Amino acid sequence: MSVIVKVLEARFITHNVKKFVVEKPLDFVFIPGQAINISINLPEWKDKLRPFTFTSLNDAKSLEFMIKIYDDHNGVTNMLGKTNASDELILHDIFGAIQYDKPGVFIAGGTGITPFIAIFRELYKNNKLRGNRLIYTNQTAEDIIAGEELLRMFKQDFVNVLTRQGIVGYVGKRIDRNFLIENIIDFSQNFYVCGPDNLVKDIVRNLTNLGAEPETLIFEK
Incomplete structure (x- = not known):
């Protein structure tokens, strides 16, 4: 699975963590605790996948991620630090072993x-x-x-x-x-x-x- 989504909001919530709100594809479902591989929809970046975890509620109308930005090298998160509303990301496969069982x-x-x-x-x-x-x-x-x-x-x-x-x-x-x-x-x-x-x-x-x-x-x- 891969689907292109538009960034609706992108802003820093700490000195090095940026919150992204992106479009949610139709019938998109995840289990709280899971992650998804994401790439940036630019020619030189679309094949560079990195895993990030969902922070939004499953029934929210959009998807949210909180991503630590490493600006000391020219990597994916450094590029995400320059990514803003109206830019596009690509959502790939969902995975993850962290799921809630009991208190x-x-x-x-x-x-x-x-x-x-x-x-x-x-x-x-x-x-x-x-x-x-x-x-x-x-x-x-x-x-x-x-x-x-x-x-x-x-x-x-x-x-x-x-x-x-x-x-x-x-x-x-x-x-x-x-x-x-x-x-x-x-x-x-x-x-x-x-x-x-x-x-x-x-x-x-x-x-x-x-x-x-x-x-x-x-x-x-």
Whole structure:
């Protein structure tokens, strides 16, 4: 599957994350948490596919993505940083192992929050978010994506972690084995993990060592 869609809105929501709202093809369906390969509809870019996760609700009239822009090299996201409303993207195949099963703890690092946003919005809309908890780690406060919305949805069940900045109200440490022991009581519940590969690998290993069963660990393998 590949379909060309027009960009309806494109704007930065943090210093390096840009939100895109694009046309939604007819009868287009995805599962919250899934991703899709996207390319830019320009001759030299249309065959360069990159995966991005949906952040919109499935029943929304348009599709939304929150994409981190890397402007230190001439890659796809650098070009997306220059892409604006009325430009065109190409949607390709949908994929992804991250899907909501039952309440648990979501652990996200940086842009690893993006597949969870669609899940949270769906659960919140249906009054089913209660019983879930979010641990979200970033380097600094300015890196946090959709922080106000996440706080509004989770309230006291939102643990905001900063690894390179000490601010009142935030946890200033890394998510290591000791952190998990201090912040999680029940290791038999579901764990949803997404972020940089090394972070996911370390967290999954530590959760397993602390008693979490493989079938309760949901992450992109």
